[in-house]
Amino acid sequence: MFIDEEQNHIHELKAGDFVKVAVSAKRFNVNQIGHGGPVDNVRQVMEKAGIVQYVDRDGDALVIFQDGIRNHINPESLEKVNPEDYNDKDSCDGLKEGACVIVDADRARFKQVQTETIPWDDGFYAAAGKVGWVQKIHPSGKIASVNIDYGSFPLNSALVKRASLVDMQKHLIPSNSPDFARGDLVKVNVSAEELKVQQVGHGGYIASTKNISGCICQYMQVLVTMEAGSVCFIDCEGDVYVRFNSERMCLNPTVLTKVTAKSHEDMLHVGDLVSIESDLEKFKSLQTPYEHGGYQEDMAQVCGKTARVMSIFNDKRILVKVLGRPLNLNPALLRRLGEPGTDTACWKSATICAPGKHDWSTGRSLLCVVCGECTQHGKMCPAPRRPDRTPGSVTGCGNGHAGCDDCGACRACAEDAVTKEEVEALANETIEKIMRHEGCMQLQMTPRQLL
Template sequence: MSQDPTCVLRLGQYEVNLMKKLGQGGFGVVFAGVDTRSRIKVAAKQIDIKRKERHGSTALSEIKVLQKLPSHQNLIRFLDYHFSQDSFWIVMDFCNMGEMKEYFVAHAPIDLATKVDFMRQIAAALVHLHEAPQQIIHRDLKPNNIMVSYISTDDRPMIKVTDFGLAKVAEEDMTKTFLLSTVAGAVCYLSPEEFARQKYTVLVDVFALGLVFLGMINFDVLGELIPVPPGSQDSMLATMLMPIGMQMLQAAIGGGIQPKLVQHEPDDSPEVTQLKDLIQHMAVYKVEERFTSRQVYDTLDKLYEGIKHSQSPPPARPPDQLAEAGSPRQEPGARAAEAAAHAQDSPERGAAQRDGHRDIGYKLLKEAMGQLLRDRIQDRRRGRERDKHLRALDRGMPLLEMLLGHDERDDQQEGKENETNESEFKEGETVQVVKVSVTRAVGMQENYGGWHNEMAQYLGKTGKVVELVLHVVKVKFEDGKKWSFNPAMLKKVQGEVSPSSRRDKNKRSAMRARQVACHFKRMDIVQIAEDEELVKTLQKGHGGWKDKMKHSLGVKGIVHGVDRDGDVVVECINQDKWYFNPELLIKVEPDENAELAAGDVVLVKDLDFEVAKTLQEEIGEWNIAMAESFGRGGIVKSVLSENKIRVEVSRDAWIFHRALLIQVAKSDELMHAILRKKFRRT
């Protein structure tokens, strides 16, 4: 019987069965799915960000960690990432034997050699994380995050460490000095230093793993993998209410005796004694006495070599991980595809996988922006007009184009005041074109409808506002001609004012504008104040307040200039453009050496033509048309190498030398700005 299509979500080449939930944690729900090309089962983790806004940053954090995750046979393999239905989705390998506890229950009793084998594999995964070029702290090691897989290419069941939602990638060398202070992870497995909210290192993972091992050796007695010290087996609840890490901290503060995690019995074998001693070196209060993950692995590997001959035969393999009955027909060679898909990852394979995901930040931003556009088209369009816009969206468009025209056209269609018309101009008002030099007018008109030589005769003339289109004001003059202007080239014609008063006001405005222009210059990066009430108050007389400005509070932007009244024109990273009171802006000094990633907002430097050309020729990427991008903002599509960055600027995508780019905002900052618009949140 085929699945109800309404219960199937398509994510690229993967189909997710929303009726088949595999598990649920604090940061997401996992559903069963299938790769439509190979018919191999997969798992898809949903992180719903609409219910809790913090889940958005959590999802982005996890995805960034997963992108940097080094390939290893004991780490879950991540296949794809998507944004759909107000959620982030992470597609990963399906572990056909479930969580480690399920394996222990199904195949009890578990012999010591198998337990040590599993421990050794978990430690191997931890070593790989801790000793990677960019070291990773898992921060949430617990039995629920340790899966078991057993497919046709495996000699025995394989451990897969998963769920990196709380993991942290070092931003600097943390071999000795990298410290964190954020409390994360399941309470039962937290270290004393985490309970004390002290700085901590990768050794918090070792402490948690020691408690996981404690649960493993006690499983035959307790039937649970909960870490319980000797003498507490009759009261697991008490241990859960007062976790071991907290007990150790309280003992240290009060000068008491540290809790004893293991107890040596007369009938313990030498191997069990060694295992208990190892746990005591892992889950120990003093960090300086705690083993490293490498020491843990070496100890377990040596121990396993001495007892692996006594290991029980592996259980029967589960059925092949192919599509279930009722799914589309299996393609020829599906079994071979399974073996290929789940073969141990080689360094080359890992590199290829990372290359395939190098544009993931851009892709997720584009999917999120596409969903925002789709929702608004459905809400505001009808009939053929709606279908036409949806088809245009389906054909695809650059992310920057989506951001530039996301809903301004819709607002204009509905006759609403346009959010990007940050000036006070309204249809029917009388305005005057400022009398500036033709050269300056040409520059001001760039990206605002352009310049025609015939427009020169209208400098200083008055006319009526007849239309507001995106960020352009269309003016009709007495002779019937209509021209589109940059709002900065227009001023409202007020009632009669005495010439002396007008001169005084203009003088004060000019003086203020000069002072502000000394502090804020074109292409400066600024952060907008976040307090809504403060912004409303300080915007009075400085462009005013519009409700849609709340979407831009707290975000970054690029200064486009200072107007004649001394207010600063800022283009926000979500492509909204507003006039701000300069007191609401904080200059952000860019980091010239910041590592760029797909989805980051960047500014192309406006360097001397020959200097820029020389830099571009160094990487073999030069086209004279690229000069039009100098001084403009863009979005990183992908990072091809350390010095070759593909950037979307307007409707073009060019490969720029890294030295030509300035990071304005990271991809997660842009995602946050997009989601605020989508969910109408501030």
């Protein structure tokens, strides 16, 4: 009995554990029977260390190796290792397609080096300091296309190096997710000075001034006292993106607290689901031109539809999203559905978005409000099904597609999927344009002269 308990303890793995294959190739494939089946590339990972991304419902571990190989492995074939023993291994291999890499985090150097080969765009900063996977290396060796957070970045190869196991753990394995869900009503619960401190490393502190309610003031300070905001999603690092009246902010979850609004109150909040007046004649009469933006003939199609409050300008004009379009409406035309920030039951039948009009995000995988499944893995989500989970809440399986911030649907339910082939084709086209431009510069010829 003691031996069985000790054996179970040895093979009890969790996300973030560092492991290696500790059996022979023959024994490995025998152990794989009933655990994902034998694999062809077992010899490529023998004695190499990897990291457990998650453990599925059957107890098998999805292990990611530094060269990009991923396998569901019977834990009987694995043993835990010290990552420091593998820091210097494979460092001389250079960049390889499929390898896990980390991008230089020094923003000043990043821009300087990147502009040596690629025309600069501030969007490249999103890759700085991140871990990703080499999708393609250009024949010149100067540019590597790296997939990061489900986006593809053409980067100067000098900015990219092989990620260590610790790098992989820090960036690919989510820490405990904050106890927030999409649609939650939240408010900043600290002072302005404390907010400034807590925002270091979590989106920063915005010191720019804005005109809010007729007053010029520090925007982040206004967050301390302004109305509550609505949770959009939780990013890969666990920070919470919240939509406030004027814009969406990235915030440290420790500065936020949930707000419980009274269900009988008349006040609407950002993020509320609302039903639009179904009586067309009443709609026309209340939607006056000067105070509420006026009526247009194509507004008839939104009568009786379910929308979502995106911004509240004043007591006479509210911005909603319905059928994929933003509309300024008279608040008298809107009736809240469910309780503020806590009721996602109405989302399933809502008409907030339309095909091609979604606001997709990546971060912690959430529960789709339509099908109730994981926004990344669907029904194949490896995370245990908790009885208390609700639509919009974190699944616990890690990072991936987080669905639409506005309607809460996954890509499958929205029928608005972007295929891997489309992403790769766009990335390859970008690299070819860049290299063609570089070749023209070297030859001091224009693209037209090369044709």
